[in-house]
Amino acid sequence: MAMTSTSPHSGRTIRMGRMTRHNLLMGLLFISPWLIGFLILTLYPIVASAYYSLTRYDAISPPEFVGLGNYVDLFTKNPLFWQAVGNTVYYAAIAIPLNICIAIGVALLLNMEVRGRSIYRTIFFLPSIVPDIAAAMLWAWILNPQFGLANAMLKALGLPTIGWLTDPDWSKPSLILINAWAFGGSVVIFLAALQDIPRQLYEAADLDGANAWVRTRYITLPMLTPVIFFNLINGIIGAFQYFTNAYVITGGQGGPAGSTTFYSLLLYRNAFSYFKMGYASAMAWILFAAVFVMTLLLFKSSGRWVYYEGGDNN
Amino acid sequence: MSIQIFNSNGKPMRMNRRNFLRVTAGLGGAAFLSACAAPAAAPAPGAPSGESQAPSGESQAPSTSGDQVALNVLWENWGDIYNNLMTEIGTDFNKTTPNVNVEWNFDPDWVTKLTTLIAANNVPDATLMRPAPLANLAPKGALLELDAYLKDAGVSRDDFIAPMYDSGLHDGKQYAIPGGADFICMFYSKDVYEAAGLDPEKPAITTEELLGHTKQMMQKDSAGDIQRAGYIPTAGSFVNWAYIHGGKFYDADSGKITANDPANIAAMEYLKEFVKLYDINKMAAFNARPGMFEAGNPFSTKQLGFVMDGFWFYEALDQHAPDLNYGVSWWPTLNDSDEDRKRYAMSGWMVSLPKGAPHTEEAWNFLKYGFIDNSARMGYLTLNGPCILKAAGDWEAGLKEKMGANNRMVPYLEFFSKTGALATNFFPVIPVQAFYQDELNRVFDLVMRDEVTPQAGLDEVTKNVQAELDKAMKPA
Structure with a gap:
């Protein structure tokens, strides 16, 4: 599978070499503890709170949508x-x-x-x-x-x-x-x-x-x-x-x-x-x-x- | 890079970086998934409660009698001393039921913890309970109904301090058994009585006398700072004063908030009479002294005539005011009669079984042992009022032994147990109870500061709390 990315300067699509792709994967793997923590402990609560702000929710019952109420x-x-x-x-x-x-x-x-x-x-x-x-x-x-x-x-x-x-x-x-x-x-x-x-x-x-x-x-x-x-x-x-x-x-x-x-x-x-x-x-x-x-x-x-x-x- | 590990024969194996990362990622992923998995034994709460649970055979999870059981009990953190005393009840129970080990989990913010545990389907086997969380959790089916258990144990409402029993009711069903009652009486300083030229053997017994004696005790310095006071009303005492005046806070039949009941307004006006004796900011300054359980509090330093508190106050007085000459009497009422004293409100704590807990049977046995069969021992050991009426005698005897026969408190213990037996009122168990109490506290402060009249303030409370209650009761 070839991975591609877009150059910010030229807008052209650049094909990643095998080594670059490998390094990217390794990099992601190494930062994965932080990445997983960020996604679960930061990003998800932020997104969830945006949704809950539109609901009536007491942490036990299912949230009830109230719009901008x-x-x-x-x-x-x-x-x-x-x-x-x-x-x-x-x-x-x-x-x-x-x-x-x-x-x-x-x-x-x-x-x-x-x-x-x-x-x-x-x-x-x-x-x-x-x-x-x-x-x-x-x-x-x-x-x-x-x-x-x-x-x-x-x-x-x-x-x-x-x-x-x-x-x-x-x-x-x-x-x-x-x-x-x-x-x-x-x-x-x-x-x-x-x-x-x-x-x-x-x-x-x-x-x-x-x-x-x-x-x-x-x-x-x-x-x-x-x-x-x-x-x-x-x-x-x-x-x-x-x-x-x-x-x-x-x-x-x-x-x-x-x-x-x-x-x-x-x-x-x-x-x-x-x-x-x-x-x-x-x-x-x-x-x-x-x-x-x-x-x-x-x-x-x-x-x-x-x-x-x-x-x-x- | 390669990493050397050893196989089962002790021979070295070599693992290259790629394999190491794969293994690490795999183990990490597995650990993460297992951490996120819901416990298998905990059925989800949330369904509306149906018929009363049976004491055996029909519990949420099969009983594990015979196996070693760790009973997980969530409790309010009362500080190391009282936590340790409470654990003695668990230790006693362990002796009678060797296969059950009570494991206490003390937490100052136990309500938040309980709520999150319920939301995560990982409930404790038993939990401390108070009316406000009960009013939120019971309608959502998060607590087990205990009527059948109580019937099986051969106890009924008549065996308990009535307002404590009633505080555990929701929709006619029992969701908590009473644990500890807050018996509150009036502590009065005989030293202040004497200094004010009053008879120390005739403490205020009516509301009128309390105000009169307070006026006589009042002493300020040239800067207007209070040097000696009689009774200082607090927001927390307002509810009992309102009930004593014949007030009410909720009409269960109509579902209406009645904070602006005329008797409540009369009680607020009565308390304002005390504040008029002081400058409100000077009074707040006087009250900002160390708390009643710390050295230097104004009752201990003979600068305060009256304190409404529980029998447990004796410990602080023994520690900080060994030379104080004090007495205890009834919380003053309008006419000094037992009929009047039946209007007392009672609060305290209860114990519940969350629905879906893994060891319901064992948890109930523990509740029955600690808070019904051994209510007196639990009470004198942990300085709580027992909620079983017939336990009063044993409780008093146990307390006397604990505090010593010559303790200044001994002659007055009866006031406390009788207060519990007489009381009939309790703050309404409704889903917005915490908000209701906060609103009353807020308005009390404003009324005492002359920023709003008692009528207007309590009208505002009625309106605000009713609006919240209507929202809470609205079907989803």
């Missing part, structure tokens, strides 16, 4: 859905830029020639390796309104105490604060990018009499834009899937007064508390579509603000 119900009849969307957008809109700004700021500081720099870098990276659950428990204590360190400090300063996680006005900012604490991962990436900026750019700027702010504004930040872009995309994906801290700290209830009912929390509740798998699948696809559109828009806009050294954009 789940989507219509979510958008038009479920006020909790919109509350969860609102909470998640609020969280994403503040947490993502805040995290990036803090990470850039700390990376700039850690990039300076100071004694003990590697120790500071280690210290700032440490929170990133604390498991999410442990971090949530730790912060629940720090922000405990009665015994927490945060309120103790406020009291010591003569300031009024705050119901960090018990007051609906403060619960989301508190969770954003917890998220901002674990910025070490982003700092490492920004640090790597900072060290990749050619020194001659700064030397030329120095010769032109540029001060620190001008160098940062016109050299450092533009050169960091690919990494900012990368962090932005990752941040959006992470923020819209935000779950662990909210689940652990509120015991899955999304309180107080629904202020921490995030999208993924509501999705989880529908899937594993109410066993509305079709409904939860529809929520998952809406989430995917939203993140996909936002990522697409960011990619479209990246030509205007992301600078790739050696690229053809400005």
